[in-house]
Amino acid sequence: MKPAQAELLAAAMDRLWKQHLPELEDRVAVLEAAATAAGAGTISDQLREEAHFAAHKLAGVLGTFGLAEGTDLAREAERFFSGSDEEGWISQERISQVPIQLRALMAARK
């Protein structure tokens, strides 16, 4: 890739990041609500499914914007809310930290 193309691409990525940040923040808010409800033992099937979907979508996109660690965090949440963490490797305490860490990463990307 020519340097001019790389610059153009980086600038476009920054523009798209700013444009789509509100949707990404909404997905993190869903994870936070679900983590809180799961901690209280009141999570509904619908909220669990919404959180699974939000985590899956975040996992797919954050790394594309250069936040590989964000993808890893979102994948943890995806496993937790999909119910596929049968061995219980991901603790409730851990899952409540995921939205906080995602927000910090996303703020740093700004």
Added chain:
Amino acid sequence: MQHRILIIDDEDDIREVAAMSLETVAGWEVMVANSGAQGVLRAAQYQPDAILLDVMMPGMDGPTTLRELRGNPATSRIPVLFLTAKVQATERRRFADLGVQAVLVKPFDPMTLSVQIAGVLGWE
């Protein structure tokens, strides 16, 4: 050579980043669709050289969209590449067995997405 690609993905962010990447880096002509149903129509209408198809979409998902494309003589021969955030090898194998040219993984690198696609399809 300028290729024509159709991206079918329900997520605005992924669709726009992929489109921008393929246009900027490779200079390809990109068309987009935000659902499987819209993608099937656009594929028949525009006859792209290849289709980049998201797996997990509400309504008509990727595998269902693929079946529709393969069942229509106007689109049955267009190469399709799945794009998925599923990480388990068994899931990727299951998708590959559906008859796509490749299964590409999200997140993707916008700098090299076109190289990946060109490599799979044998484009220079």
